[in-house]
Amino acid sequence: MNKHTFSSFNTYAMKVFRGKRVVVDGEIIPATVFVEGGKIVDIQRNIYSQDSNSVELESEEVVDAGDLVLMPGVVDSHVHVNEPGRTAWEGFSTATKAAAVGGITTIVDMPLNSIPSTTSLSSLNIKLDSARGQCYVDVGFWGGVVPGNQDELVPMVNAGVAGFKCFLINSGVEEFQHVTEEDLHIAMKQLVGTESVLLFHAEVDCAGLGQNNTKEETAESADDRKYQTFLESRPDKMEVEAIKLVCKLCLQYKVRCHIVHLSACEALPIIQSARDSGAPLTVETTHHYLNLASENIPDGATYFKCCPPVRNKKNRDLLWKAVMSREIDMVVSDHSPCTSDLKHLDKGDFLAAWGGISSVQFGLSLFWTAGQQYDVTILDLCRCLCENTSKLAGLGSQKGSITVGRDADFVIWDPEKSWSVKEQMIQHKNKLTPYIDTTLKGNVSKTILRGNVVYDEHTGLSEKPFGQLLLDIKFC
Template identity: 60%
Template structure:
């Protein structure tokens, strides 16, 4: 799964010669597969774009990203929009890139054509997505989509929060200061996630379509997930680096760079997520890289209720995870499992990504798990530098990234040209590979 190079060279074969890269006493591991990335191109390239996002990915040891169907304009909710997305990404990716489609009300007849065109699967929201061009679905839309996806081998991803009638607890006289993180946290209680996941598990069991819960934040939903899986639901679950690293108790007033949806919860909740990850109840860890321009974070007012909900972390997923995981007894094979292998399986890419196996792509990350570094603005490669990790010391510096045998990043320098490819998923072939 991974090895210490121990002064053994990595050999990269090309047509005309053998290139030798001596990486010293570094750890060599399969390239990371980050299956939850908002690139936002076309349409919102002031937020992010393929050139900057995939350079950040390469600098973080990520060799494959899967781009979410929002917040680009147009969203990837039709075959025509998917083709526009592919055109926008063409020749601009430093790492390999696959694409999610989206399920919105009324687009059910677009789903099969998008599967045939190579999307990795689909994402939907059970609550307002934050952008009007990607409306959330209702129960009737979900049943229609599930019937379309039956037998396709595809997967439906859920942003699992539902609007609910707030219980009495949340109408009691707490502080309503919008600059206090607790005000925002109370507006998105655990029960919103719990009720949404209840809906997901029922649909998953009824239709036997693969379902996936994105960015699980609340440990209260874990028992429901375990029960559904025991009953035969083909259900997978991810959490993110920010839920495993950050805690509500440590978020200062007005620090809107910490806002995301679902929200960052308590330290006690975080420890339960770590336990669930260790037990296999949570399958994988991803970035949910969701950047925006600094003005949308409303740092001047510090108003959590108005700020954009998203955290930028694509470049730092591996060290963020390792900094905390190594203190909890996680091993290097565990890192490979949750950052590489499981995300590749979700996207039907595990016949070529996520493992060091004969016949797989030569995707590698070279890193030093013992080396510390400080996250500084000048070293961040995604377009907008605002992140809650500025000034944080992390363990595990990425030295180099190799995509399909080609060096795309090494010691702070990138390949002169983007070398990433677009990955179109053949669900029939991939399904037999599982």
């Protein structure tokens, strides 16, 4: 359709999105994007027209980004929504509202900490029933691998789950048991030839380290209010040994594998060696590992706790280096909230507190702000937060770029504008986060889902939840 002129569209009712800085095909250019039926139907490159005779005036809607950046909507492929079963922690309505305000147009829900966990076709249906009609952005779903559920995997693949997650160590919830190497051999035999992906929480218990993560396992003299006490209970070795196992199995079965929330830079050469040997292996890190550092975590500030832990500044710098060199493929939130009582703020006990950081609303700005120290560009941001996360979740032909035929999912944002995180602006259910009062750079102006403005910084969220369940069609 690119051969057509503006006037050739005048008989169609469509929406138009235009701007001086539009991300198209690895470039930031003036462009006008035409949308019909929620899909991108044409892109006029190097054209930012305000001609009164142009097609925009005959369109249903014209959204002009002007000098702001117009880029693909962010795809966050690692979000714990927790509904049903632990909806006091988070839910589909609040999580997707937070996502929309943060410029995210698609999230992919993790199979825990909901009850039931998404480890069978029947539990997947229960989760879909909970989500319908609530979502302000699109939602995909990961299934889970637990001991003994191998016969459920192919049915869930056929139902449209994005792939499967497993834990190599205690997950923290009894409904989602961790797997052994023997369990993984069984599961991976089921997944051979399916093109599905197996996601690994890659920590293993090394000589008792990290098992249950309780106070009794730490020396009596240790102060459980100090972050260092917790950090020493989850050393780098736990990740390194787990990733060695993942690489071995990935090479053996050639099933797509993915390391979630990598925190230990020491494991990066192991991952690269496996890739060089032909392993279909990808890896992500998170916004908290790229923004926070163990040296700066105050005593008793248990809202900084996550697993694997936030490590030191030197480690953070090496993670950023790996992001920029593309050794790390993508960056996600790992949004994992809980109710405040589970953080044990009264005692500030890092060992007893639930491990998880809430940040889904702030990912774009967190990445952009911290990335200024590492020469991050807008194209780097699109690669790490949009393109590669879409591909991981099997959405590469639908999401992640401004391309004809793909969903008209966009975020319009101001890279130069700074703002401060305040509790009253937080949309996710539990407001406890390490980022309160943090000044961030990069302000979201509008979030567009299939051509619908679902968030506007001046008017707020849309009244109607426009989000779709990305595998719901399988059950119609």
